[in-house]
Amino acid sequence: MSGHLCSDFTYSDNFEVTGDVMKAFEENGYIIIRSLLSEKEITILRSALENDEGIKQHAYELSATDDGRKTRMCLWNHPGNDITGMIARSEKVAGTMEKLLGGEVYHFTTKLMMKDARTGGKHIWHQDYGYWYHNGCIFPDMGSFFLAVDKCSRENGCLQVLRSSHKLGRIEHLSVGGQIGADLERVNHIMKILELEHVEMEPGDGLFFHCNVLHRSDRNDSDKRRWVLITSFNRASNDPYDPEPFPKYTRLDKVPNSSIENCTDVTDMAGKDFLDPATDKNVKVDTK
Template sequence: MEIKTDYQFVEGLDVTPEVRRSFDEKGYVIVRSLLGDEEIKKLHKAIEHNKGILKHRYSVGDGHGRNLGHVIWSHPGNDITGVIAKSEKVGGFMGKLLGGEVYHYHSKMIMKSARTGGRFNWHQDYGYWYNNGCLYPYMGSVFIAFDKCDKENGCLQILPGSHKMGRVDHVKIQDQTGADIERVEFAKQKLGLLHVELDVGDALFFHCNVLHCSSPNNSDRRRWSFIMCYNRKDNDPLWVHHHPSYTPMEIVPNAAILGCPDEVDLAGKDFLNPREHEAVPFQEDEDNKTDEKK
């Protein structure tokens, strides 16, 4: 029986037994139009017009001579990015997929410039987070397309079902940590590869052990994404690191997204400054400073 992994958002969409089976068997579900047109407009305005979040931007090298722009923050806060992260259809949905109360582990904007944006090497998020003292892989991410993501501009690629492999050994590749490529190639032959092509507002919910990567952006279009990462309460990290320990997160109604004030309040978000953390490599952000839509 074919397993459905692609769903259309409607108000009240829930983690039914079918959705649970999709996530458990394949390690991901796609929810189309998770953010509606007005919600996307509000998010774009807060990120691009206010510029407050983008002031915290830095670059990470991809090991192939290109860079990717990053902004990372620890706590959701009360701006629209935080309200989205705490909303029933994002944070609430992820908690149900992961089987327990979750908290906001961190959020980030990943920015691939047109023509010069770098790649992400094959990796599992838990390949990073295991080293942060998270004992169990009770973790996951929600990837929302801030721009259209397709093969041409370096969309996400995943190996469906690879979360069942458990944690794969990871090694340092310039500023990134990458999975054992021999094991990745074996998994690719067994599981197949999926290019996750998303329209603006579509979302990918995926388990922290799903192997994923993305190609460089050789197109004339940028590719930005908004990613929210979650950890289960009972997986509180064993030691203090650059992402937060368990911090209660109140789930809010979906209507709170459009009800969020236009004035951007960034208080309490705790943006990551890579200069303060030896574990976070970075480069000065030159290539990504003038990342305008083409």
């Protein structure tokens, strides 16, 4: 453990992607930035997500896992001008991802994952590029920003990652227990070599991770829900040849960090292009 580079950092107004931050991302495949969103910013976000009718209207249940549990999700292709759009377009999110991935990025998707108390299901081991490869993205020049809307703990099914697993390259993904995930025989061997980390987070903490990092989460057996917002980015140079159902390169208009707190219409859903789950080959949904 002591031989690993630390991937844990704390946000401040003068936060920068320094050489140490880059080394941690390149070696471990991810960085955690504590308190990336302030208490006020996360309060505004949580209120908007809980009260927005557009989110509720476009949310859907993923197919039950082998233990019968389900998780709800809502996904959209363009950031828009609401509070979630301001977060995705902010310098401390999009600007940080550009530095980590080494070039201009654009918004690929954002999704709200709703793992509710006592019912939220698990997610099996997978790589995001295990899916996006099939959406025509030639290079794994992609990454995701995982924002804790609620406290994420082992009890309510926090994210788990295998440190440095992005160095493995893309692993074959198969249908496993109602989900599409990485070849478990291979993952079982990988787990004997790479270190597992439970990414426990407070509301407002952010995790930036490479698209080939293996990750999973357990079901939520606690009395506390676990909602997270995950915004994924693609390098502008990695324009997919298969544009369905996700967007081709669309210039991202970044905004100052102050735009999050100063957002004038926190629930403006215009132009977000919500995903119809029937068109997404990467997920299985409950059609009952």
